[in-house]
Amino acid sequence: MTPKKALLWFRNDLRLDDHEVLAQLPESVYQLLCVFCIDPRDWESQDPGISRTGPFRTQFLLESLHQLRHDLRARGNDLLVRMGPPELVIPEISQAWDPDIIYFEKEMAPYENQVEVELINNVRSRWFIKTYYGKSLIHPLDLPFDIDQLPDVFTKFRNLVEKKASLRPPYPAPEKLPPYPHEEWPVHDIPEFEELCKEALPNQEAKAQFQYSGGEKKALEHLNAYFSVPEKAQNYKETRNGLLGGHFSTRFSAWLSMGNLSPRRIMQQLKEFEAEHGANDSTYWIFFELLWRDYFRFAVWKYEEKFFQKNGIKNQAPAMQAHLGRFEQWRTGQTGQPFVDACMRELLHTGFMSNRGRQNVASYLVKDLNVDWRWGAAWFENRLIDYDPCSNYGNWAYVAGVGNDPRPNRWFNVERQAEMYDPEQSFQHHWLS
Ligand SMILES: Cc1cc2nc3c(=O)[nH]c(=O)nc-3n(C[C@H](O)[C@H](O)[C@H](O)COP(=O)(O)OP(=O)(O)OC[C@H]3O[C@@H](n4cnc5c(N)ncnc54)[C@H](O)[C@@H]3O)c2cc1C
Structure with missing residues (x-):
């Protein structure tokens, strides 16, 4: 098959460098329609009432899309940004444009996988699909x-x-790309922050240690x-x-x-x-x-799904309760445990927390406050700029003792950890004062 019209569905691969599809695009492709779908489900709430995407990642995503569109334009192409579930949007565009091939990057987490499966079901009979692994x-x-x-x-x-x-x-970034079909698919403005995220971006300049x-x-x-x-x-x-x-x-x-x-x-x-x-x-x-x-x-x-379930891959969970009061204190950095509170305030106000901090606050929520680890993972999902389903749920399950930790009953003594890693308490002063 010598494809002439190609559709590339961008997902969490918002770059041109080391992008297998762009680097290996057949010469026969004379039109390339690049699409990104902003899926409103990514801003919906999950248990216990927390939006899946918070302000920091919303902002980071929009900046990434603007940059990608700019870079595609510099190479003779463009980026169509559409609101809607990809498994509906991509087939709808394909129906109207009739590409010879659809490309996208495969994801490994079950939710993202399900979207792929539904998309493939919706288009398979008519269009050729080629996926790649780039993560x-x-x-x-x-x-x-x-x-x-x-x-x-x-x-x-x-x-x-x-x-x-x-x-x-890695593959080099392409110097030039086939043109984008502007006449059929005029591009519109990328949505504004307020259209996606209900929570305003906290003012973080004063205390943040790094600007993402x-x-x-x-x-x-x-x-x-x-x-x-x-x-x-x-x-x-x-x-x-x-x-x-x-x-x-x-x-x-x-x-x-x-x-x-x-x-x-x-x-x-x-x-x-x-x-x-x-x-x-x-x-x-x-x-x-x-x-x-x-x-x-x-x-x-x-x-697959086992990773996201209470008992994880071990089929055993520590004693955990749906204790909303304790969870709220933890989430907002008000537990009274200074090291934990400092870490949680950093996350709340900046969208980042160190790996040492993450291990401690996760252990504290599950092993000291006895709260369901999936609530903690849901809050990290909302807050972290670097949220990724595999790294987040994999690490949470590990700390909760239901994942890949070979040591049973691992517990972080947060007071001892604070003495070791923040001996002068400068980190705690920074976030608690
Ligand atoms: C409860 C918990 C939740 C986490 N959630 C996420 C998440 O959603 N997304 C995420 O990217 N990381 C997550 N991590 C892993 C780790 O904390 C961050 O990757 C790291 O703090 C990011 O900072 P860095 O890039 O400076 O990391 P560095 O220390 O510089 O590490 C280099 C790179 O290695 C990878 N890495 C480092 N540690 C880990 C780890 N434990 N697990 C997986 N990858 C790692 C990251 O890609 C990181 O950028 C989590 C850890 C814990 C304990």
């Missing part, structure tokens, strides 16, 4: 085992993939800036458990989650950095953390 560092086809054989312990997974899986290089801004341009600028100061990557393992400041960890996560940045591009830069400055435990640890990210992706793929 993980290790391509799923390069895994040295079938997905149902994925080890339930991270270390076993890491040992296997480090020995046997090869890493694919969505879009591939910012992502690549940040990536280059990170590796241009050798001390950062060279000391990552020592600094990564930090709490206060903008640069104790890489800060790649938000751009990775939105697909503004590809893990393979990070890896390529990391390899170049090691070739120039030398490899050490810290540079290895950046790779190690990206493997954690992959691991949760594959684990969710293996276990």
Whole structure:
């Protein structure tokens, strides 16, 4: 088949760099219709009455879309942004435009998967569909085992993939793209923030330690800036458990989650950095953390809905209650436990929390306050700029003891953790004063 008219449905792959479809578009394609669907269900409430997307990620998404449209235009194309469920919008557009092929990136979480299944059901009989994998560092086809054989312990997974899986290089961004069908599909303004999100963006400038801004341009600028100061990557393992400041960890996560940045591009830069400055435990640890990210992706793929259920993959849950009062105190940083409250206020006001903070507040909610872990995960889903279903629910299930943690009954002593990681209490003062 030599496709002439191609439709590309953008999802969480809002970039041009290392984008398999754009890099490998057949020469026969003379028109390319790029579409993004803003799905109103992403702003609906879930238990216990929390909108799935809060103000920080709404803003980050809109910035990413503006940048993507700008970058597509610079290459002779454009971006159609439509409101509505993709499984209806894409077939509707296809019905009217009759493309030869529809491309999209596969997601691994069950909700996103269901959207794909319904979309495919709605279009299969008429249009050819080609999907690709662009979210993980290790391509799923390069895994040295079938997905149902994925080890339930991270270390076993890491040992296997480090020995046997090869890493694919990133694709370069295309210099030029086929034209967009403007006459048939005029593009409209990208919706405003207020059309999507009921909650206003909190004023965060005063206390935020790092300013996130969505879009591939910012992502690549940040990536280059990170590796241009050798001390950062060279000391990552020592600094990564930090709490206060903008640069104790890489800060790649938000751009990775939105697909503004590809893990393979990070890896390529990391390899170049090691070739120039030398490899050490810290540079290895950046790779190690990206493997954690992959691991949760594959684990969710293996276990599907089970990951999102109370008993998780272990079929056993700690004693948990639907205690709304305690949850509200936790959510708003009013528990009276200063370290937990400082972390929760940072999240509330900025959309970010360190990994050390996330582990502690998650453990505190589940193991000290005995509240259902899925409520905590739902609040993180709303708040985190870097929210990603696999990393979020994978980590929450892990801390709650219903996921991939081989150690039973892990519990974070938050007072002890605060003494170790915030000995001068500067982080707590920063957020509590
Ligand atoms: C309860 C809980 C919920 C979380 N929810 C999310 C989420 O929704 N989205 C998300 O991206 N991360 C999540 N994480 C993982 C981790 O906290 C963040 O990825 C990290 O804090 C982001 O900051 P960074 O980019 O500076 O990370 P760095 O420390 O610099 O790590 C580099 C990259 O490795 C990956 N990574 C690091 N730690 C983890 C981890 N534990 N699990 C998966 N990937 C990891 C991220 O992509 C990160 O950008 C969660 C962790 C916990 C404990």
